[in-house]
Amino acid sequence: MSTPNHHPGEDLLWDYHRGALAPGMALAMQTHAETCPHCRGDLRLFDIMGGAMLEELDGVAMSNNALDLALARIERPEADEVVETVRRPAFLEGFDLPESLKAVKIKNRHWAAPGVWMAPIELEGAPKGSKTYLMSVKSGLQMPEHTHRGREITVMLHGRYRDHKGRYGPGDFAMCDESDQNHTPSMEGDDDCLCLVVQEGPIVPQSLIAWILQPFAGI
């Protein structure tokens, strides 16, 4: 199996490590890291560095009864961990979803155009105006031309596409922003595309068809 070629930058990796990303971005990072040994290695390196920094630090004294409290707490029975099972919608049967997406609530899909569906992902604490969804595009189609306000992340799950920056396959992490004018990704190969998309701001459609699609797509 080939590993991804397109990766998030250091700054995103760092913000992911320290938990500073909004839920959609964090989900995109987690999904990418799951298939990317390179970024997993970087994240582990952050833990190794953090451990070393922790080791090096002079402690701040704990309160007098801290050890007694600690020794008492380990005697208490552990509350059962609540494992919430998330029901997977029927339309995702047969898709080999990464672990990161098995734990999130995926709502029903809607058809944005013939051959194009989108399924919103519900994330607690997602900032207003941001959107996270799964998108499937039938092979051979071209996405509506659009520009971005704010960043848009795409993590490929299945299939391949190409845009002005390069070719993308499973696991690849693609980020677009305002500087990517008139972004027109097109699908490659015989497989339908499935990807995770995170938008920090609304997409601005450039073509008539995209304007027509907008109310359906909720973008």
Add this chain to the structure above:
Amino acid sequence: MKDDSLGPVITTPEALIARIAQSRDRQAYAQLFTRFAPKLKAFVMGQGMNAQEAEDLAQDVLLKVWRKAEMFDASKATAVTWIYSIARNLRIDAARKAKRTRELPEDLWQSEPPRPADQQLADSQSVHTINGLMETLPEEQKTILRLSFYEDLSHGDIAAALALPLGTVKSRLRLAMTRLKTAMAALVPGDRV
């Protein structure tokens, strides 16, 4: 309590965790707590928690070490790396007031099926020397690491704090990471980092 003749002086935190995993050794836990709780408290206070929150977090981290001790794999990580990763997760949870801990890659250090193409990041032997390796980094890179880890700043914040371009901050961090990886790889012949 068990007898003290086992000699706490030479006991590594890895051995303490192993004793907890094998026999729920409370004396080992007390030693581990005494060694790491104050450091954890200091660490998260530097990142902005108040003394009480920091103390609670240190308690929770070590409680988790007690409960998950059998999941610790010394061939994958040192004890301090593992403890740090638990602290990181709990701190983020606390910040989000989230009920669930699933979103974050907590299991980064738990067993993972071997993948041939995977980067084998340093086994615990090489990790032991990571402090020594970090000492060898140029001061300008160490400064970035200190601001990153001890003050929990983004690269944008660090750029502002040091009046440097963002690209310089990112590239210094990348240089430090590459240097550490290379040095760690050299310590473990045959291990790709």
